Amino acid sequence: MSDYAMPGKSKRLLWFVWACWKSNLLGAMEFRLSFLLMAGTMLINDVVWIIFWGLYFRRFPVVNGWELQDVMMLWAVSAGGVGLMSTLFGNSSRIAGLVVSGQLDVYLSQPKPVLLHVLISRMSISAIGDVAFSLLVYGFYGDRSLIGLAKFGLALALATLIFIFFTVVVNCLAFWLGGTDGLSAQLFNALVTFTTYPTGIFRGAGKLLLFTVVPAGFISYLPIGLLRDADPLFMLGVVGVVGVLTVGGIWLFYTGLKRYTSGNMMGLRR
Amino acid sequence: MAQVSIRVEELGKTFRVKRKREGFKAGLKGLLKPEYEEKAAVEEVSFTVRQGEKLAFLGPNGAGKSTTIKMLTGILHPSSGHAEVLGLNPWKERTKLSHRIGSVFGQKSQLWYHLPPSDTFELMSRIYELRRSDYRRRRDELIERFGIGPYLNTAVRKLSLGERMRCEIAVSLLHRPQVIFLDEPTIGLDVVVKQHIRELVNELNREEGTTLFLTSHDAGDVERLCDRAIVINGGRKMFDDRVEVMKLRYLTHKTVRMVLGEGPRPLRLQLAGVQEQQRDGVKLTLSIDTTVTSIETVLSRIMADQRLIDVTVEDPPMEEIITQMYSSSASSR
Numbered sequence: 083m084s085d086y087a088m089p090g091k092s093k094r095l096l097w098f099v100w101a102c103w104k105s106n107l108l109g110a111m112e113f114r115l116s117f118l119l120m121a122g123t124m125l126i127n128d129v130v131w132i133i134f135w136g137l138y139f140r141r142f143p144v145v146n147g148w149e150l151q152d153v154m155m156l157w158a159v160s161a162g163g164v165g166l167m168s169t170l171f172g173n174s175s176r177i178a179g180l181v182v183s184g185q186l187d188v189y190l191s192q193p194k195p196v197l198l199h200v201l202i203s204r205m206s207i208s209a210i211g212d213v214a215f216s217l218l219v220y221g222f223y224g225d226r227s228l229i230g231l232a233k234f235g236l237a238l239a240l241a242t243l244i245f246i247f248f249t250v251v252v253n254c255l256a257f258w259l260g261g262t263d264g265l266s267a268q269l270f271n272a273l274v275t276f277t278t279y280p281t282g283i284f285r286g287a288g289k290l291l292l293f294t295v296v297p298a299g300f301i302s303y304l305p306i307g308l309l310r311d312a313d314p315l316f317m318l319g320v321v322g323v324v325g326v327l328t329v330g331g332i333w334l335f336y337t338g339l340k341r342y343t344s345g346n347m348m349g350l351r352r
Numbered sequence: 353m354a355q356v357s358i359r360v361e362e363l364g365k366t367f368r369v370k371r372k373r374e375g376f377k378a379g380l381k382g383l384l385k386p387e388y389e390e391k392a393a394v395e396e397v398s399f400t401v402r403q404g405e406k407l408a409f410l411g412p413n414g415a416g417k418s419t420t421i422k423m424l425t426g427i428l429h430p431s432s433g434h435a436e437v438l439g440l441n442p443w444k445e446r447t448k449l450s451h452r453i454g455s456v457f458g459q460k461s462q463l464w465y466h467l468p469p470s471d472t473f474e475l476m477s478r479i480y481e482l483r484r485s486d487y488r489r490r491r492d493e494l495i496e497r498f499g500i501g502p503y504l505n506t507a508v509r510k511l512s513l514g515e516r517m518r519c520e521i522a523v524s525l526l527h528r529p530q531v532i533f534l535d536e537p538t539i540g541l542d543v544v545v546k547q548h549i550r551e552l553v554n555e556l557n558r559e560e561g562t563t564l565f566l567t568s569h570d571a572g573d574v575e576r577l578c579d580r581a582i583v584i585n586g587g588r589k590m591f592d593d594r595v596e597v598m599k600l601r602y603l604t605h606k607t608v609r610m611v612l613g614e615g616p617r618p619l620r621l622q623l624a625g626v627q628e629q630q631r632d633g634v635k636l637t638l639s640i641d642t643t644v645t646s647i648e649t650v651l652s653r654i655m656a657d658q659r660l661i662d663v664t665v666e667d668p669p670m671e672e673i674i675t676q677m678y679s680s681s682a683s684s685r
Contacts, residue, residue: 084527085481086451094481101478109466112507157513187460192479193450339428343367344422 086193099202103170106205107248110269113154117207125213125218128161131278132219146282148306153280154223158216158234160277163241165212167249172204175270177253177335178263189346197228197335201246225309233312237304239278240320244301247327248273250335257338269296277301297323357563358401363433364587365419367634393419394589396433404531404683405555406564408578408595412678416587418568421533424565438530451480455528456521458536461508468505468520474528480527487526494522498552514545521549525556531563532556538570542609550576569675571670583677591677599666600666602676605641607648607666612636620657626650634661639668 085094110117132154139150177200189199220234247308252269261307276298284292285297292299299331300320307316360602363570372379394416401407411417422428424437426446435442440449456462463472487510495501504510507562511519517537522530534553538546546611553576556562566578574595580597583591591598605625613635625644630637640650646663654660 084451084484094478098481101475105467105471105475108471112466179485181409185460187422187427187457188462190446191450191455192462192480193447194479238475334602338584342428344419 095194099198102202103201103205106172106203109156110207120208121211121214124208125215126211128157128215129210132157139328141256143165145280148280148282151223152305152310154219156302157221157278159237159241159304159309160274160301161212161219162276163245163277164217165209165216165247166238166242168209169213169244170205171201171202172206172209173198173202174249175253175267176204177250178256178261178266181256181342182261182263184342186339187344189344190339191315196339197250197332230309233309236300237308238310240324241301241304243324244297244320244327245273247324247331248297250331251327254334254338256343257334259340260336272296273298278349281306293319297327309331355403357403357405357438358399358565359436360400360420360424361398361434362396363394363398363420363423363435364392364396364431365416365423365428366431367391367393368664370383391628392587394423394584395429397584397587397589398433399582399589399592401563401565403563404557404561405580406554406568406578408574408581408658409565409567409584410574410581410674410677411567411584411590412591413569415585417584418535421535421565421567425453425533425546426450438634451527452525452529453531453533454524455522455533456535456537458534459540461516461520463508463516463519463522465509467508468503469500469511470504472519472523476523476526482527490526490528494525497555498522505649514541517541517545517549521552529562531565532570534564534566536565536568538568546572547568547576553577557653568672569676574674576671585678590609592620598677599670602673603667604643605639605668606647607667607668608638608647609664610636610638610641610654610660611662612654613661621650621653623650623653639649 117154134175136150136155139145139153143149174182180200186196186200189192189196189203192199213263216238224230224234249266249270252266253262259274273296276292279302281299281303289299292298300323303316304320307313307320368388369391370382372382372390396421397416399612406425409417409420418489419428419582421431424435424442426442426449429443431546433652437449438452440452442449463469464475473491476491477484477491494532495504495582498521500515500519500522503515508516509518520532521537537553538549541549550573553564557564564577565571568574578595580593581591581595583598595603607629624644625641627639628636640647651660651663
């Protein structure tokens with residue numbers, strides 16, 4: 083007997099999300115050593131960048147108003163956002179591939195919101211290293227007061243949402259243009275790359291680009307506009323961008339789904 | 353009169369396909385000025401399926417079988433026509449419908465590859481929002497019925513294809529669907545596993561009254577599982593009737609095996625529609641086109657010349673009937 087159509091829908095949806103995450107993690111842990119190595123190497127990879135910035139700030143303590151701590155927070159927010167996206171919503175960057183190879187059938191044949199189901203059905207193990215790195219950097223350099231932690235939590239949530247829905251939007255191009263996996267991956271990589279540089283070093287057209295087409299500026303300015311001094315105007319902009327990307331991403335996905343043509347490729351859930 | 357489970361009216365699906373000419377130059381031209389053509393995968397197909405019916409939906413590769421199933425399960429939106437499954441529009445009421453139907457795609461697994469089937473059962477119970485006590489009862493019942501207990505805790509990637517398919521079907525039945533769509537469920541399985549799966553599906557239909565909608569290239573599936581067959585080819589419906597009627601209509605010849613009284617002596621039958629298939633000493637197998645020459649004529653001609661010890665008249669295997677149907681439907685297009 084199903085509880086479908088009974089009260090408590092949100093609670094059952096949360097149980098489903100939790101069950102998916104749990105399955106992803108269990109699947110990842112089937113190969114213990116590989117799991118630890120992948121998460122560990124990503125952590126080391128991120129630490130290398132931090133060492134680089136540390137050396138840089140030894141010679142130039144302030145870059146256009148940005149100090150070492152701001153850059154550390156930039157990395158904590160950026161790596162944390164992209165890490166949370168890839169850990170908990172790991173299929174975000176694979177949507178184009180799934181559309182083109184006709185592998186949405188399983189999600190469409192089951193009674194759950196298709197986009198949510200697709201997003202949470204995969205976990206990138208290496209991204210767990212990004213999340214661990216983000217927390218470590220914040221632990222060392224961040225404001226550990228209650229307010230500081232709350233602000234960091236908000237910054238992470240906003241960054242994660244921007245990452246997820248920007249990625250969904252660029253991946254949805256596949257519904258109309260076909261094999262856009264490469265293009266979608268390039269745009270996603272551009273977003274990630276630009277979120278790891280201080281917005282202060284960009285001027286003119288570059289800055290305009292970062293606050294429009296590739297909205298990396300809304301993530302990379304969070305250490306200044308939210309963590310250091312809460313700037314209401316900037317925060318309004320961030321919330322607006324998150325709203326537009328979320329609504330736009332969901333709309334694009336479901337509109338595109340009507341054009342989905344399936345396929346005959348063999349498919350297994352992993 | 354049983355209720356209607358599936359009603360399909362002039363359902364059609366057209367895909368826009370890029371026309372690709374041969375060669376590098378044509379490839380470059382296609383890059384600048386691509387050419388597209390409309391390809392009809394399903395054309396104005398209409399039929400109904402009654403509750404509890406076991407329908408074989410047949411056709412050669414590319415006939416439109418899977419496309420039809422995908423439209424009936426809400427995966428694809430049709431280009432034209434209308435369909436209702438259990439009174440619901442599949443592509444407009446997909447979520448509601450998916451609580452009441454089950455699907456098994458032989459080539460697309462619902463099981464998590466790196467996890468044991470028991471974990472997929474748990475996940476499915478959350479997807480279908482099953483009450484915990486009902487879920488546990490149904491899970492245990494399916495485990496017992498499908499005999500999957502011994503490998504329930506083994507990662508799916510380590511299971512044989514037969515074991516995986518049994519788990520696949522069991523998982524799709526967890527929410528007690530009223531209609532189940534099976535798209536080539538026995539593909540790649542050995543004869544013993546195939547037979548076991550057929551028995552299980554039959555049992556399910558008998559005990560729970562589940563409507564069965566099956567596509568398969570395996571004649572055995574049609575013969576042992578289904579009571580009605582629809583054949584489509586090139587997106588159009590070519591045949592819709594009971595399996596026995598299908599046999600009668602397309603069964604143009606019989607296989608006659610006989611044991612002759614004398615040793616190897618040449619037969620001089622020279623009858624139209626009669627072919628010697630095999631001769632092994634006194635054993636002889638003939639294929640007789642009964643629309644041209646009757647079996648009686650053939651037997652009396654042989655008996656006039658030789659002694660006959662034993663005779664068996666058989667229908668050709670279902671495989672041949674289906675081949676005959678496909679080729680005749682292709683030539684009539």
